[in-house]
Amino acid sequence: MSYVAAMHTVAFLALDDVIPSDLAMPLDVFSRTRLPGERPAYRVRVCAAEPEVDARAFSLRAHHDLSGLVGADTIVVPGTHDPTAPVPEKTLAALREAADAGTRIASICVGTFVLAQAGLLDGLRATTHWFATDHLAAAYPEIDVDPDVLYVDNGQILTSAGAAAGMDLSLHLVRRDYGSAVAADSARLSVMPLEREGGQAQFIVNQPPAMPRGRALEPLLRWLDENAARDLTLDDIADHAGLSSRTLLRRFREQTGTTPLQWLHRARVRQAQHLLETTEHPVERIAAQVGFGSPTAFRDRFKRVAGVSPQAYRRAFSSARH
Structure with missing residues (x-):
């Protein structure tokens, strides 16, 4: 891979009631990742259906609407405090359109439920936070739910467990895009191991x-x-x-x-x-x-x-x- 390739764009989909850490932690990983020569590896943008997003303790203003998802190389979907809440159809349609165009889509924590609502996980293996795996399996029997892993990589569609596992998944994507040396440097900046062994079962209380x-x-x-x-x-x-x-x-x-x-x-x-x-x-x-x-x-x-x-x-x- 030549490092002079076009910069990779990662779009974050911020839904109302978003879990702040689900959005901020992976955004920080991609924002900090650098290539040799200290050149940024990723262009990041936050997209939302409406300009202002409720994050419970505070609100945030997204700089891009749903059209910002178009042309992104990767879309990251953070979780919301109520993963069972229905997602607006225009948002689901935007995700389906992106998937049809071949965009890589990754969920953080209970953001898996958003991908499930969009029908993007049918017939695939997936995971989510351990406290919600049983509900995911019951609500979407067409999904092969794996409660024990930190993340699942199906190629185009990826899912992760809790917020920290979202960082594991983010570093995994950096390694897929640029190799382990760049990913290891990004991991050091986040004070994270590049790869944690085992699954989320070890974190169940x-x-x-x-x-x-x-x-x-x-x-x-x-x-x-x-x-x-x-x-x-x-x-x-x-x-x-x-x-x-x-x-x-x-x-x-x-x-x-x-x-x-x-x-x-x-x-x-x-x-x-x-x-x-x-x-x-x-x-x-x-x-x-x-x-x-x-x-x-x-x-x-x-x-x-x-x-x-x-x-x-x-x-x-x-x-x-x-």
Whole structure:
């Protein structure tokens, strides 16, 4: 990918009763994202059916009406305080028209219900905030509701869980558009990890608030990232954590939604993405640098995680050749 491509436009659809954080957090991610040379990666605009939008604690004024959705590369639909409230037909029609034109459309939190009302999720897998997944499944049985993930990427249509998961989804879109180096820089500006393992099930409140889940493994996760290139076994990881392998597996899955070795593989792939983008090292050398025993195993794992081969990823996102 050449970074001299036309700037990507992201249009935010602000509905009455919008949840402010659903709108502001992803807008901030896209607004701050920079390309090499400190050039902005995205043009952002906020669109609404009426100039003034009620956000409960305050009101906001959108600079664009629904026509601002036309020509956008991506439309982001934040949630509203009452996700069951009917959305005006002219707004739904504008979303359908954009979808028919091939525009990428993403929802934040219970913004999924807006896409559902527009019929854009029929036959697709989708998610929303965990407290509303049962209602979404009951109200729209034609949607395959996944309550456990942070976001779902169907290609053109994407959905996310709560507001923080909207940031995960936003960073995922940045990585799709510009590669992991640009996305990692954007993540640092937002003081966010580029990728959180596991799903939203880990955030469902089923323990006292004083015992937040996931915190106990943070030192181990940092150690895994720092030692990803080593030939680590499950026993090695368990020994470092001071746990039995069985206890480690149980706690790791409870707190991250995956296994230690799966986490390790994904850490290695993330490091490989950075090397593919920023160096001209042969794929075989990168495989060894990040800890894969053979180039074949590296290529297989990389494609499973990134969706493309290492060579294809380099062609799309290498900055070393630009």
